[in-house]
Amino acid sequence: MKTELSRRRFLQGTVALSIVGATAAATALAKTEHKSKSKIVDFGLTKTQWSDKLEEIPTLCEMCVNKCAAIARVEDGVLTKLNPNPLFPKSRNMLCARGNAGIQALEDPDRLKYPLIRVGERGEGKFKRVTWDEANEYIKDKMVKIIDEEKDNRSTIGYCAGEGMAEHTYASFMGDKIGSLNYVNHGSICLATTIAGYTLTLGGYGQADLENADYVIMAGANRAEAIVTPDTMDMFKRTKGRGLKMVVVDPRFTNTAAHADTWLPIEVGTDLAFVLAMTHVVMTEERYNKRFCEENLSDFEAYKKHIIDKNYTPEWAQAITGIKADDIRETARDFMAHAPRAIYYQGRRTAWSLQDYQLRRAQAIFSAMGGGIDKKGGIIFGKKLPLGEHSIPSPMYDNALERIEKSKAASIGNSGSWIAWRNTIIDGTAPYPVRAFFAYKQNPMLSIPNTAKTKQMLEKMDLVVVIDTMPSDTVMMADVVLPESLYLEREDPVKSFGGAEPSIALRIPVVEARYDTKPVIEIMRDLGEKLSKPLFEISKKYDESLQEEIEERGEKEVYKEEGYDLADGYRHSQETINHHMVSSVYGEEAWKTLREKGVFYPDMSKYFKKVSANEYEYYPEHKKSYSIIKGDLNNEPYHDTCVDINEIAVLKKKFRTATKKIACALYNFEKRKGVDAMPTWRSELYKETPEGRFKFITGRHGQFTQSGSSNNALLLDLLPENYLWINQRIADAKGIKFGDTVEVRSSIGAIEIKAYPTEKIGKNVVFFIHGFGAESSELTLAHHRGANDNAIIEDVYETTFGSAAMHETIVDIRRV
Amino acid sequence: MARYGMALDYKSCINCKACESACKEENGILLGADKHRIWVGVKDIEGIFPDLSISSSGFEPSQCQQCDNAPCQTVCPTNATYYDDNGVVRVNPEQCILCTYCMEACPYDARYIDDRTMTVDKCNFCSDTRLINGETTTACQATCPTKVRIFGDLDDPESEISLVLRARDHHSMKEHLGTKPKLFYLT
Structure with missing residues (x-):
């Protein structure tokens, strides 16, 4: 009940929110006018009766990270509806509530409309409207002073980004062109542990083939509410006794649990104990796929010994997880009985516990023990359609120092550890000062644990630049605000989507950009034009390698050839770049199709079929890329006429790990970094x-x-x-x-x-x-x-x- | 002439409310929680933690049931509520006097007041926004992630909805009231 039972009850809970209605009137104004206009003709709106110009433009949604394909209905230049585009295999002809609400994002009166420069105290929220040139001039003056004072250590410029199709455009400008190593993105507050855990274990994160799985353990992942495509659509058509048996392991009874056959509420932070105990069950009862394990898992016997020696019994796990030992046994047995079409779902936002990385390793190995890896109905890797190349020269900066939080964890990659990075800045342990901060499409004031510390970090900066579409809490902390065009107003880098049914999809503008906003590629270009020469002068002053190069080859040539012109590569329009990326590989016709339909893959016109009003076929079954890893079928030692060897997955495959096998133990990682080689429950971390x-x-x-x-x-x-x-x-x-x-x-x-x-x-x-x-x-x-x-x-x-x-x-x- | 109905594979519903938002955008319905044509009913779960009854919980997408014998039409004093030739129960805003009898009469709580047109409005299967333009689905069906809805012509024996209704068990809401809904819940 309460917030969600009946409609009437729902009303009671929300009547106080008159503000919604009030603003609604404003935001829906354009639409309302059309409606009343059409009323004269008929009871309701009819697009053909009043619209002089009707267009249906395919694009990609950006209301979340999924990038579903949409078709925008634009009437006389006004976006009136976003509908799903059935051609895209990943989004399976759907658009969720947020996708539909994209119109409101476009019409939002609070959008950032013009470049702004702060006039009050930082955080006070007082800004003045300026031109792009004034904004860039301001940034340039500050950057020149900071980089000069830091003797060309480009890493003094910190930068962050949220997930998005133009993230790379921004990150390569800040990282490769300006030359800072201090990048932090969403990875370390989202899926870093699961990506790493699965990649190190299986050779890739893969994709759960929920369309064909018979059994799935959804632990903590809530695909009914945290929608992920195509997983969400594939799962819930087959739950509730319709083909996919689902065990939900979650401290909460979620909308996903409402679709489960079994719900196992678990003590928060104890999932690793649960997986280790299930591993114990199938190892002691020898219920795993023995042939697959022998052929494809490295150090399997050592892992078996480890699990048994540590005595990870279901009874042991019951005391920790709160899940009954019998339920653990039953789940483990059931999983293996359904394998290889059984998946322990990898999870998405897995930034949960201190033991999260080992949890993901344990899950991956457990799944692999059933043989369902690179296998229809299991975890698959699929294919990705290649795109053409678009490369630009990037300068080498002698004085750009290593990222500041490198020593704060065993393995910190190029996208950093947000918390460690921020804390290193404010606790004074950084080897050099990070003095400027750029944010694109991320709102660290709300997205990083401990808002007070994020504020403290921003307060320490000599320059804060924020690129966004909305006046977020982080924008309020900015010195300069650069307004990005909304996704419906811009073209973004073309993207290839891998999987069993790979495709390429494109986001193109459906309406003209409003106000004084720009896409990121143009924002970077303008900044590049402004910064190139002055920053080059600083490098000339401090960078000895550069000085030598100039002496040898002359300044003009070095500047151009070595990529010191920061705007090169950003001067072409996104459309021109996309055209090249697609047509250079698939030809002009493919490019035309992509622009007209929003989606392209080879033989799309031949393969794509409408099966019913709700069902589409993207590839014929034999053209889907379920198993892509090459392997040798070594039939002899296991000659067995009773089973189809392909079906139980006994191929010896060459996985993309260091040993070409699924890695039960990572001894090198342990030797070099002290990280447990095999998943181990650490009670001191719980x-x-x-x-x-x-x-x-x-x-x-x-x-x-x-x-x-x-x-x-x-x-x-x-x-x-x-x-x-x-x-x-x-x-x-x-x-x-x-x-x-x-x-x-x-x-x-x-x-x-x-x-x-x-x-x-x-x-x-x-x-x-x-x-x-x-x-x-x-x-x-x-x-x-x-x-x-x-x-x-x-x-x-x-x-x-x-x-x-x-x-x-x-x-x-x-x-x- | 077609006679439109809808079959709902309601077990697939995840309560994501894509249908509600698509309906609002398609039909230009004012914002505000009390203004909507379709909604998802949530059955409260029985039991106490951790012993909850999963089967007691569930999602029930709902909207105007497009009754063949519609109480809202019977009580309407001005005939603002009328049956379209294709069986869709519709409202003529020119004739509606906001007496709200229909709101009281509807056993499905499917009518709401549109403050802009001053009409007690309801779902009309996107008649004036999609069907009139030759589209064959409603906004809610088209957008649904798990494809709960099948919209179609009940009088065409070969239509998808007719085939599904022949092949699968189904029920309607509050059948005992004799309203003869044209929404069918697939079991």
Whole structure:
């Protein structure tokens, strides 16, 4: 009940939000006018009766990270509807609530419209409108001073980016052209541990083939609410006794759990113990695919010995996970009985616990023991259609120093560890100062655990530049704001989507860019034009290699050939680059198809079929790329006429790991970095929840994309604010009723939020959705709506990859 | 003439509300939680943690049931609510006097007030936005991630909806009231 049962009840819960209605009127104005115009003709709107010019333009959605294909209906230059584009295999002819709400993002009156320069104190939110040239001039003056003072150490410029099709355009400008190594992106607050865990173990993260799986363990992954394509669409058509058996392991009863055959509520942070115990079951009972393991798993016997020696029994795990030993046994047996069409789902946002990386390793090995790797119905790698190349020269900077937080975890890659990086800046342990900060399409004020520290970091900077579409909390902390065009107004780099049914898809503008906004490629170009010469002068002063080069070859040539012209490569339009990337590989006709249809793959016109109103076929079955890894079928020692060897996957394959086998043990990693070679439960890394207190967990929602959609009028219509899930009996004991305001306090801060008492969560856990609680006063609808989880999530990270551990925070709850 | 109906494979529903938002955008419905033509009903789960009954929970996408014997039409004093030739129950805003009898009469809670047109409005299977332009699906069917809905002509024995209804068990909501809905829930 409460927030979601009946329509009437829903109304009761939301009538106070008159602000939605008020702004709605404003944002829906264009549409309303059309409606009334059409009313004269008929009862309702008919596009052909009033529209002089109707266009249907294919594009790609950017309301979240999935990039679903959409067809925009544009009437007289006004976007009136976004519909799904059936041609794209990845999005399977659908557009979710957020995809539909893209129109509201376009029409949002709070959008960033013009370049801005701060006039008040940092964070005060006072800006003046300037021209692009004035903004870039301001940035140039600051950059020249900073880089000169830092003696051409380009890494003094820190930069971050959120996920997006133009992320690479931005990151290569900041990293390859300007030359800073201090990049942080979404990886370390999202999926770094699972990508790394699966890649090191299987040779790739792969794709769960949920369209064909018979059995899946969804642990913590909530595909009904955190939509991932095509996983979400493939799964839920076959749940509830319709072909896909699903076990959901989650501390909460989610919408995904509502589709499960079995729901196993687990103690937060103990998933590794659960997987190790299931591994113990199938190893001691010898229920795994022996041939596959013998042929394809390295150090399997050592792992077996490890699991048994450590005594990871179901009884051991029951005491830790709270899941009954018999349920662990049954799940493990059931999984192997369905293998190889059985998947332990890899997970997406896996920044959970301090042991997350080993958890993902254990999952990958457990899945592999069933043989369902590179196999239809298991984890597949699929194919990716190649695109042409577009490369530009990038300068070498002698004085650009290594990233500052490199030593803070065993293996910190090019995209960094957000928390470690930020904390290194504010705790004074950085080997050199990071003095400027650029943000693109990321809102670290709300997205990184411990908002207070992010603010502190931004306050330390001599220059903060933010590129975005909305006046986020991070924009409020900026010195210079550069407004990006909305996804519906711009062309982005063409993208190839791998999988069993690979394709290429394109985002093109469906309406003209409004206000004084630009796509990232043009923002980088303009900055490049402005910065190239002055920054080159600084390098000339400090960079000895450059000085030698100039002496040998002359300044003009070095400047051009070595890529010191920062704008080169950004001067072509995105369309020109995309044209080259596609036509150079697939020809002009392919390019034409891609632009007209939004999607291209070889033989699309031949393969693509409409099967029914709801079903499409993208490739014929024999053309789908389920198994792509080459292998030798060594039939002799296992001659067995009773089974189809291909079906039980006994090929000896060459996986893309160092040993060409699925890696049970990573001894080198242990030797060099002290990371456990094999998944091992570390009780010292597990924090039990003290009596009377709660572990806080966060999560996603199908009508809300992090803080990015927090000001969307239509989505707020569906989900007006976040609520604190708290166990009903605990709430009763504390006198907390639905809708009461409660305080949630952790060691780093406190927030206030409305309560949602429910039996769908255990007694020692509380939860609310990420992304609400914006402070920015420029976000009319999002301002002070709901609560910001990162104001209370402690800034701890696991020490293998520096990934945030967002579910390690203990909180207290009290009614206010 | 066609007679339109809809079959709902409601077990596939994940309560993502894509249909609700597509409906609003397609039909230009004002924002506000009390203004919507379609919605997803959520059955509250029974039991106490951790012993919850999964089968007691579930999602039930709903909207105007397009009754063949529509109580809202019977009580309408001005005939603003009428049956279209294709069986769709529609509303003529020119004739609606906002008496709200239809809101009271509808056993499915499917009518709402559109403040802009001053009409007690309802789902019309996208008659004036899509069907009139020759489209063969409603906005809610087209956009649905798990493809819950099948829209089509009940009088055409070869239509997809007719084939599905012949092949699979189904029920309608509150059948005992004799409203003869043209929405069918596939079981």
